[in-house]
Amino acid sequence: FNETIAGALSSVKPGAENEGLRYKFSFGNVRTIVKTAAAFGAMSQGPAAAEEVKAATKWIAPFENLTGRAWQENGRNRGSMTWEIHDVVKFD
16 A cells, blocks of 8 residues: 555656655554444344444454655655554553
8 A cells, every 4th residue: 555655646846845755543443433433333233243343343453543755765665564562451
């Protein structure tokens, strides 16, 4: 994905305003959305379905923000990505 984006940037002229791309994906927000959706799903699917989703969300807990950058440097496509992951002592 990162290489594809960097390849698309090859048509950008040097000095142009859009010389690169930055992105951020928050897994903490994904976890919150999944938990909220599970609460609504429990109303229609029952408590067993909500418990399944709750059990699955604990595996998302260590993952935080995924940030990255794609750009071109000296005629070559470049990219970097950083993913914040922490150790979880106790799940919900």
